[in-house]
Amino acid sequence: MSTTENTQWKLWEVFTQPKQGEPYEHAGSLRAPDKEIALQNARDVYARRNEAVSIWVVPSECIAATSPADSGSFFDPANDKVYRHPTFYKTPEGVKF
16 A cells, blocks of 8 residues: 555544434544444444434535635525514514413
8 A cells, every 4th residue: 555545534423312302413523434333433432321312424525514704605695584583573462482
């Protein structure tokens, strides 16, 4: 193997579900050669003390995200729709939250 070849395993993002029915939360990242090993390593690292009832592992390269530079142009269309925010509506008397 030459020194120019990539010797790193694939990077995986780990998401855990703390309790059944709750949303998954990003727990961290790890490196593994495949999804089975990634799941085992995620279990050993992020759920060893029963912190999770379910785990997802996703290759980092499959996650698409915005960058801080996109904050203005990407989110601008939502800023002009105030009716989408609950502060726009008045709650009738007698309605409980």
